[in-house]
Amino acid sequence: MKRLGILTSGGDAPGMNAAIRAAVRTATRLGVQMVGYLDGYCGLVRGAFVELDDRAVGNIIQRGGTILGTSRCPEFFDPEVRAQAANQMKLDGVDGLIVIGGDGSFRGALALQDECGVAVAGLPGTIDNDVWGTEESIGFDTAVNTALLAIDQLRDTGESTGMMFFVEVMGRTSGAIALHTAVAGGAAGVVVPEAHAEIGLVIERIRETMAKGKRSHIIVVAEGDEAGGAFGVAPIIGKALDRPYRVVVLGHTQRGGRPTMRDRLVASEGGAMAVEALVAGRTGVMIGRQGGRSVEVNLRDVVNNGHPPVNAGLLRLAQQLSG
Numbered sequence: 001m002k003r004l005g006i007l008t009s010g011g012d013a014p015g016m017n018a019a020i021r022a023a024v025r026t027a028t029r030l031g032v033q034m035v036g037y038l039d040g041y042c043g044l045v046r047g048a049f050v051e052l053d054d055r056a057v058g059n060i061i062q063r064g065g066t067i068l069g070t071s072r073c074p075e076f077f078d079p080e081v082r083a084q085a086a087n088q089m090k091l092d093g094v095d096g097l098i099v100i101g102g103d104g105s106f107r108g109a110l111a112l113q114d115e116c117g118v119a120v121a122g123l124p125g126t127i128d129n130d131v132w133g134t135e136e137s138i139g140f141d142t143a144v145n146t147a148l149l150a151i152d153q154l155r156d157t158g159e160s161t162g163m164m165f166f167v168e169v170m171g172r173t174s175g176a177i178a179l180h181t182a183v184a185g186g187a188a189g190v191v192v193p194e195a196h197a198e199i200g201l202v203i204e205r206i207r208e209t210m211a212k213g214k215r216s217h218i219i220v221v222a223e224g225d226e227a228g229g230a231f232g233v234a235p236i237i238g239k240a241l242d243r244p245y246r247v248v249v250l251g252h253t254q255r256g257g258r259p260t261m262r263d264r265l266v267a268s269e270g271g272a273m274a275v276e277a278l279v280a281g282r283t284g285v286m287i288g289r290q291g292g293r294s295v296e297v298n299l300r301d302v303v304n305n306g307h308p309p310v311n312a313g314l315l316r317l318a319q320q321l322s323g
């Protein structure tokens with residue numbers, strides 16, 4: 001390997017820059033050049049890249065977003081476009097590719113490997129934490145901490161006014177952000193796409209706590225819940241309890257901001273290990289976290305296993321601890 005490419009794809013996630021920095025600095029140490037493709041797979045197809053040396057990735061470890069830009073690139077679903085991208089890489093003299101993104105981005109990377117023989121390594125970068133084979137994806141910890149900040153602030157006004165708050169967090173198909181935010185934020189209830197009977201349970205539990213004199217209730221709702229996110233869930237619960245409520249949608253605020261220590265650390269280890277794997281000739285791997293350590297995981301297993309199951313223990317805890 002003489003020259004590696006790196007790109008970020010799908011939704012941006014805080015810590016992606018720390019991963020890019022670690023990958024570039026590790027490549028330099030191993031005598032390998034690095035280029036960064038712009039705007040995800042769209043830049044790869046067009047051959048739009050920048051040379052990345054040690055100085056190009058200075059002063060970015062603390063920045064959210066991604067210096068390379070990212071996109072959802074529908075053309076990349078087309079095998080002919082992927083062949084064109086592989087050809088473009090050859091022309092650019094690039095022998096391997098690191099993809100920082102979610103499960104969708106990894107499907108694209110694996111297709112590029114299988115169809116065109118490109119060596120690929122994946123780094124899980126998504127706030128959703130919905131990638132199989134890793135306990136945490138880059139950006140998840142920061143996103144949950146951002147949501148917690150909002151909840152802590154809403155508690156003040158909730159306690160003062162007796163208003164119920166429904167806080168919608170991101171997660172199209174995954175309740176991971178909602179669940180962790182609810183438990184760590186001491187929410188009165190949580191509604192996630194993976195569970196189906198929890199709205200009734202939340203109503204019951206809030207009734208009990210109201211009878212005990214609890215004034216302030218915060219309910220965390222994942223955007224992808226089948227009832228239609230917080231705007232779908234709030235009227236059902238508000239009406240059942242005959243209480244005034246407000247809906248707060250955190251949306252893309254969770255995607256930005258300076259990455260936490262955890263995200264920087266996981267990204268730094270992952271970026272370094274992805275380069276080491278490719279340089280050692282290991283392709284089709286993802287650097288995941290298992291048992292609190294960074295490990296190489298087979299990328300095909302990641303893609304074939306789909307989304308990891310919801311943490312049932314945390315779901316139970318979220319309901320139990322409301323009092």
Ligand SMILES: Nc1ncnc2c1ncn2[C@@H]1O[C@H](COP(=O)(O)OP(=O)(O)O)[C@@H](O)[C@H]1O
Binds near residue numbers: 072078101
């Ligand atoms: N099955 C697939 N085949 C080829 N490319 C894909 C596939 N799935 C996703 N991609 C590429 O990865 C991009 C990001 O995927 P997406 O699912 O939106 O985000 P994420 O990777 O964060 O889960 C897509 O816009 C597309 O370019």
Ligand SMILES: O=P(O)(O)OC[C@H]1O[C@](O)(COP(=O)(O)O)[C@@H](O)[C@@H]1O
Binds near residue numbers: 171
């Ligand atoms: O910014 P967009 O394209 O509207 O996408 C929003 C989606 O992206 C996410 O923030 C992150 O998803 P990915 O990391 O899988 O791309 C989801 O939580 C959210 O549903």
Ligand SMILES: [Mg+2]
Binds near residue numbers: 102104126128130
């Ligand atoms: Mg995803």
